[in-house]
Amino acid sequence: MKKNWPVYTLGALLAAGLIAPLASGAAAPGFWLEVLIGGLMAGVLYSLVALGFALIFKASGVFNFAQGAMVLFAALSLARLSEAMPLWAAFALSALIMVVFAWLVERLVLRALVNQEGVTLLMATLGISYFLDGFGQSLWGSDIYKIDLGISKDPTIILESVFQGGILISKEDLVATVIAAALVAFLAVFFQKTATGRALRAVADDHQAAQSIGIPLNHIWVIVWSVAGVVALVAGMVWGSKLGVQFSLQQVALKALPVVILGGFTSVPGAIAGGLIIGVGEKMAEVFFGPVLVKAFDLAGGGIENWFAYMLALIFLLVRPEGLFGERHIDRV
Amino acid sequence: MKLTGKLKLLAAAAVAAGVLASVVPQGPAYAQSKAxxxxxxxxxxxxxxxxxxxxxxxxxxxxxxxxxxxxxxxxxxxxxxxxxxxxxxxxxxxxxxxxxxxxxxxxxxxxxxxxxxxxxxxxxxxxxxxxxxxxxxxxxxxxxxxxxxxxxxxxxxxTYWVAADILIQHLGKKEGGLDRLKGKKIALVYHDSPYGKEPIPLLEERSKMHGFELLQIPVTAPGVEQKSAWLQVRQARPDYVLLWGWGVMNSAALKEAQATGYPRDKMYGVWWAGAEPDVKDVGEGAKGYNALALQHGxxxxxxxxxxxxxxxxxxxxxxxxxxxxxxxxxxxxxxxxxxxxxxxxxxxxxxxxxxxxxxxxxxxxxxxxxxxxxxxxxxxxxxxxxxxxTSCADHMGSAWARIHTWDGAKWNFTSDWLQADDQIIKxxxxxxxxxxxxxxxxxxxxxxxxxx
Structure with missing residues (x-):
């Protein structure tokens, strides 16, 4: 219990930081709540991308740098296909494309690199990422494309009688949250209850042991990359409907990096919790802390949101190197 | 052993030939082509x-x-x-x-x-x-x-000083005179880069002159995620928002403005935030949004x-x-x-x-x-x-612009020609x-x- 004091201290500090704007009177309660909700919803979206990272890392030990490119590619496919067919058909076809992509990756890249160093695999995924970015644009074009989920984009204001100006809720973000929750529930069932899920968990625990009892490693890799591909498709669909499908979607993946660092590379709940912490943390920091910082030190200005997320992740690493929900490794030397 | 030696020789020759090929034409052939x-x-x-x-x-x-x-x-x-x-x-x-x-x-x-x-x-x-x-x-x-x-x-x-100057002049006209800008709040939502920061000195100058409050709200490039920026806009409720974006940041800003309920007709973009790609996929949601036209629309x-x-x-x-x-x-x-x-x-x-x-x-x-x-x-x-x-002293040659407004399907001019104030900019x-x-x-x- 004593060993955990840095984690508790950090938790307490974060909680204090969270309520500081409210307690100091710098923010009206309504607005504070709005920023909190906004942060949580952005966090859910980060979690969606982070999930893809965590899935592949868990099953194969590969840090898949191409997850962001996969989000972009899947979203581009969905957007362009939905111009010619109904959305559900475009979704199904895009999912199929992602499965074919997973199969190709296993065939052409991973199979040749079995038992290589982790860093070699990381570099390979970096290569896949660049290929997919360029090829996706050559194939589908580099304009801004639309995914229309048919959700109203106008804001909903609630609790107007309680807070001045009410609380702003975006329907799109709400739908995104529901979709993310459904996806997580589906993945949990898939991992816990199906034979494939059990095999995946076995591979995650120990490659060699799994192979020795007859679990086909190549097969498993195709499956896990396919699942990550479908997760990328869902993330791309949600982000794309919100922001338009465009090359910059790929950069959203960079936001997922601090999330997986914070949550732990191997943990699905970690990806969710990490996403929420980063989402809330960066919005609170940007809105309440940023202007104070600029004023106090007479800085040149500019946003702090982006580096704040990484700083938060680094602080977590100081006190819990394996991440919030990561597995603790004990190596014998 | 002999073979490796030969191979090495061959490789060296190939490299030398490559180097020569890349250097030689730069000399005589280059000069000749110029002539x-x-x-x-x-x-x-x-x-x-x-x-x-x-x-x-x-x-x-x-x-x-x-x-x-x-x-x-x-x-x-x-x-x-x-x-x-x-x-x-x-x-x-x-x-x-x-x-x-x-x-x-x-x-x-x-x-x-x-x-x-x-x-x-x-x-x-x-x-x-x-x-x-x-x-x-x-x-x-x-x-x-x-x-x-x-x-x-x-x-x-x-230049961006011309752009910012014309925008403030236009807002002044809308309010019925530049003196009416006193006490107003104008927010600059900008691409956090040299580009986005370029208009700030001019806007600060104008804010001192007319007594409006200038809020600076940065958006990290490329500007896909802008929730915190627009929450700040929602809190401050500025009278106008100037949008200094490029690329996907513009359409994302319009979508966030819609999502936070900020009226699009109070938004004014620079001339790099006023083209079809910026509004196309926002469509009706961008209706009423204004932007500068760098002379042409x-x-x-x-x-x-x-x-x-x-x-x-x-x-x-x-x-x-x-x-x-x-x-x-x-x-x-x-x-x-x-x-x-x-x-x-x-x-x-x-x-x-x-x-x-x-x-x-x-x-x-x-x-x-x-x-x-x-x-x-x-x-x-x-x-x-x-x-x-243009002239030796003035490499710009003209300082005129117009405002155009998106009607949900196309851009239409909605102002007369406006000229930046040389006395401030010079x-x-x-x-x-x-x-x-x-x-x-x-x-x-x-x-x-x-x-x-």
């Missing part, structure tokens, strides 16, 4: 991929189509144009690489137009050494208007657009889709190419009609542009552009340029150099 070149070379820096491609592509297509049109019209007094593209991806390092690769090609580059403030900053240091002019129509450093310090830079038709009915449809697209040589001809950024690229060509035509008046101009001679042309309305109308720009005339340009000259130890040009 006999019958064609004027225009390198084209483009970004057709990456985060800014939706905006880069129509600009590039307009630029190249205009060069094709000039060739279809018989070149510049008979001198044909050659051009090729280099992809920068809007990245400064790749832009500089393109510049280095292209500057000596085809007898030497005439002029560069990077369409990126970052690349412009990098090339501003290189251009004087290579003696190649830079045209940055509507972007780049605002102080490069001062040709006494920035001999090789030409921010033709407008969407001009599908202009003569030059029709000429291109007939003489370039009609002959199957169009660069992009037909529907794009006349769109805002297409026209921006097209006018940029026109400036590049007309500078050379002007230079020919001095150095010899029907001759290929060197970059240095072309620079004189850009510094002595005299595009009056008659000339512009003759080129097909009637109703599109106003007269532009001293700021002078001071900033002098500071730059001091830092870089540049001796200001003499009157003799101006007349040379």
């Amino acid at each position: 006999v070149a019958k064609e004027q070379y225009f390198p084209v820096l483009v970004y057709r991929t990456g985060a800014y491609a939706p905006n880069g592509v129509p600009f590039a297509n307009g630029y190249v189509d205009y060069l094709k049109l000039v060739n279809a019209r018989g070149g510049i007094n008979g001198v044909k144009l050659v051009f090729d593209e280099c992809e920068t991806g809007y990245a400064t390092d790749r832009g500089v690489e393109c510049y280095e690769r292209m500057k000596g090609r085809n007898g030497g580059a005439t002029v560069f137009q990077p369409l990126s403030t970052g690349i412009t900053f990098a090339l501003t240091d290189k251009a004087p050494g290579d003696k190649i002019p830079l045209i940055t129509a509507g972007y780049g450093r605002a102080d490069t208007q001062d040709g006494m310090v920035f001999k090789w830079n030409f921010p033709l038709t407008g 969407a001009e599908p009915n202009s003569k030059v657009a029709k000429d291109i449809l007939r003489d370039v697209h009609g002959k199957g040589q169009g660069t992009g889709p037909k529907e794009e001809v006349g769109q805002v950024l297409y026209m921006r690229g097209l006018t940029a190419a026109m400036f590049a060509v007309e500078g050379v035509r002007r230079a020919q008046e001095r150095y010899g009609k029907g001759k290929v101009m060197s970059a240095e001679q072309a620079r004189w042309g850009y510094e002595n542009l005299a595009l009056d309305q008659k000339k512009l109308d003759g080129l097909g720009f009637a109703g599109v552009l106003r007269p532009i005339s 001293p700021m340009v002078k001071a900033s340029a002098a500071k730059y000259a001091g830092e870089k130890k540049i001796a200001p040009r003499t009157v003799a150099d101006c007349q040379a």
Whole structure:
């Protein structure tokens, strides 16, 4: 219990930081709540991308740098296909494309690199990422494309009688949250209850042991990359409907990096919790802390949101190197 | 062992041959091509991929189509144009690489137009050494208007100080006088980069003059995620929002404005935030949104657009889709190419009609542009552009703009012509340029150099 004091201290500090704007009177309660909700919803979206990272890392030990490119590619496919067919058909076809992509990756890249160093695999995924970015644009074009989920984009204001100006809720973000929750529930069932899920968990625990009892490693890799591909498709669909499908979607993946660092590379709940912490943390920091910082030190200005997320992740690493929900490794030397 | 030795020898020979091949032509062949070149070379820096491609592509297509049109019209007094593209991806390092690769090609580059403030900053240091002019129509450093310090830079038709000044004037008019801006709140939502920060000094100056409160809200590039920025807007409830974005940031801003319920008709974009890609996928949600037009707006009915449809697209040589001809950024690229060509035509008046101009001679042309309305109308720009005339002291040549508004389907002009206030901008340009000259130890040009 004593060993955990840095984690508790950090938790307490974060909680204090969270309520500081409210307690100091710098923010009206309504607005504070709005920023909190906004942060949580952005966090859910980060979690969606982070999930893809965590899935592949868990099953194969590969840090898949191409997850962001996969989000972009899947979203581009969905957007362009939905111009010619109904959305559900475009979704199904895009999912199929992602499965074919997973199969190709296993065939052409991973199979040749079995038992290589982790860093070699990381570099390979970096290569896949660049290929997919360029090829996706050559194939589908580099304009801004639309995914229309048919959700109203106008804001909903609630609790107007309680807070001045009410609380702003975006329907799109709400739908995104529901979709993310459904996806997580589906993945949990898939991992816990199906034979494939059990095999995946076995591979995650120990490659060699799994192979020795007859679990086909190549097969498993195709499956896990396919699942990550479908997760990328869902993330791309949600982000794309919100922001338009465009090359910059790929950069959203960079936001997922601090999330997986914070949550732990191997943990699905970690990806969710990490996403929420980063989402809330960066919005609170940007809105309440940023202007104070600029004023106090007479800085040149500019946003702090982006580096704040990484700083938060680094602080977590100081006190819990394996991440919030990561597995603790004990190596014998 | 013997074999390896031979292989090594072979490899060494191959490397030597490669080195020679890359070095030798730079000597005599390069000089020769310069002497006999019958064609004027225009390198084209483009970004057709990456985060800014939706905006880069129509600009590039307009630029190249205009060069094709000039060739279809018989070149510049008979001198044909050659051009090729280099992809920068809007990245400064790749832009500089393109510049280095292209500057000596085809007898030497005439002029560069990077369409990126970052690349412009990098090339501003290189251009004087290579003696190649830079045209940055509507972007780049605002102080490069001062040709006494920035001999090789030409921010033709407008800088960000001009843009910011005109926007504030327009808001003043809307309120019934600049004095009515007192006590108002104006938020600048800007791309957190040199580009986005460029208007701040001018806006601060105007805020002091008229007593409005200026809120600065940065958006990290590329600007996909803007929730915190718009939450701040929602909290502060500014009377107006000025949008200084580029690429996906613009459409994302409009979507966030819609999601937070900020009225779009209170939003005013700079001229890089007022084209079709910025509003297209927002559609109805962007209705009422205003932006500056860098003189021209969407001009599908202009003569030059029709000429291109007939003489370039009609002959199957169009660069992009037909529907794009006349769109805002297409026209921006097209006018940029026109400036590049007309500078050379002007230079020919001095150095010899029907001759290929060197970059240095072309620079004189850009510094002595005299595009009056008659000339512009003759080129097909009637109703599109106003007269532009540059000089040694003024490398901008014109400081006019209009406002156009998105009606859900297309851009329509909603203001008269507005001119930036020279009395405010001139001293700021002078001071900033002098500071730059001091830092870089540049001796200001003499009157003799101006007349040379």
